[in-house]
Amino acid sequence: MSFTGTLNQLRHSVALRLSLWFTVLFAIGFTAVFALLYVLLGRQLEAREGEVLQLRLRQYADIYEARGLDGLDVRTEEDSYTTHGRALFVRLVARNGDVVWARVPPDWIDQDAKNVAVPDGWGGWTVRKIFSVRVPRDQEQDLAVVSAMLSDGFLLQVGRSTDNRAALLEPLRRTFIWVGSAAILVGFIVAVMAARRATRPLHQVVETARHIINTGALDARVPMPLRNDDIAELVKHFNTVLDKNAALLRSMREALDNVAHDLRTPLTSLRGSAELALTQPSMDNAARDALADCVERSDEVLRLLRALMEISEAEAGVLRLERSENDFRELTNQAVELYADVAEAKAIKLEFAPGAAVPVNVDPVRMRQAVANLIDNAIKYTPSGGAVALKLYLESGCAVLEVRDTGPGVPEAEQVRIWERLYRGDQSRSQSGLGLGLSLVRAIVMAHGGQATVRNAPERGAIFEVRLPDATNLPPAK
């Protein structure tokens, strides 16, 4: 199957659509749950951090109150060497905003000095250094600061960079990226599998229907799904319809068989008795003629019966075809050979130039009969000295046979009707035949899934055309 074909099939696959929807919903749900988790966790961390800072703040405030700035200095110095926990930023700020004292953690950029020109008292400019403390590394990291007013009017501030939080949440985000995509992928695969499983009975229904249409194998059934759900019900009913169909066709076939059998048996004995009597040497001519009429008429009735049976069966779709790989060219050639003498006797040029092989999967006996009937018909309507030309070719995968004669052609109004059972156009009243030849051609061709048509040649005569479907893509012979 071609790539576009597969793509087209995918687009029309319920299973794929279901799994895509499932995957999208799954992804949205997964992301939402994660986002909620992330936010909650972040809040929690922030709260915890705040509590820790508040605790420290109270400790340092107590120390300052008890032992003054020196005591605080010593204590913060000690604290900055402890291994656990992050170093804190602590400072005392006076009411006017001046920093009285500060301790900056070692991983902070201590001082960022900038030379700035400022006006001096004498109307000139002097260069002074402005110092600022910068939060380490990058700006994404926040600074959590708590402060408390001390009894002497100074403001004690304790701060900490929040990279602790970032350090926890960042891996979580990264994890989400790949766990999330992996989960969505797995979800998609699972969804596809589940959807395929769920729709498998539907595919089997389609496959079975197609199989029956293509091969006429009426005994094909859809296997029952294991689970007893609504799809199982569909399958059950579909199978029941197939059963009823098959039973109807079977009884019809049997009825036809029985009719044929019941007619054939008395006709056989009628014909046999007459034939045997004809071989007796002692018989007068009148009796001989009467008996010969009996035999000839019973042959005619039998031929009619056989043709009607075949046409009825083909029209009902129960004609049993013995399909096999054949060269259409060979079948046509054999039919042409059969009529070579007849055409010659009527001084008609019967032409067939076989070209390349035309492989077809057909019932060779019936197809040869169809071709023979077309040639028979063409010869019948072509006057002496005319020509019947056959052309066989492949056209976009179809095997096409054209039978062109130089007869009077078929009036447009009759081009459809001539294929009907027992229909005979005005011109053919004088001709012999049962008027079933073309119906049989159409029945046989249609049983093979092909088409039989007629049109008039622009110059003169009729062109009968048989078109058999894609010869290379037929189901294998059964």
Place this chain on the structure above:
Amino acid sequence: MRILVVEDDAKIASFVVKGLKQEGYAVDHAPDGDTGLALTASTTYDAAVVDVMLPGLDGLSLVKRLRASRAELPVLFLSARSTVQDRIAGLQAGGDDYLTKPFAFAELSARLQALIRRATRAPEATRLKVGDVEMDLVGRVVTVAGLRVELMPREFSLLEYLLRHPNRHVTKTMILEHVWDYSFDPQTNVVDVLMHRLRGKIDPEKRRIETVRGVGYVIHGNT
């Protein structure tokens, strides 16, 4: 030559028995399978004509049982069913040939003769001669009253078929099958046309090949 006919339809059985007796065979008739099987146990036959559909023991089972005990008897099946499957079923059951109803008696007789000839393993002739018509099958030469006649392949094939059945009726269906390998009736009678041409070459006075209306053709050896 003794032949057993197992056929439940009395009328068909009657003309088959009568016809075979006319041809000089001794004939026994059994109206059902069980009687037929009993007859084969007590009598030795050269061939059997068996209808496939019989009351009681059907034709296929009868021949299967027959084959299990006595393998030699050539069997010709008669059946109203004409599909390939039916034909295959008949041959698989042990039948040697299969004839579909309706059939011409001439064809039944010719096929039966062929079966018996095959069973007795008569050597294949390389020359055929009927009256003053001679055919050399190896050199593919035909002479009529000593004069060489040139025949087209299909004419040769038709004449060969007639010569192989001298003084016997040959039907158009049999000729179609033999000359063209066709098993259905074309609407236009292609056999008549070919016969007309053959006659023009070897029998312009219509003395050698007789047309029996309703039956077929006979080539006579006593001209």
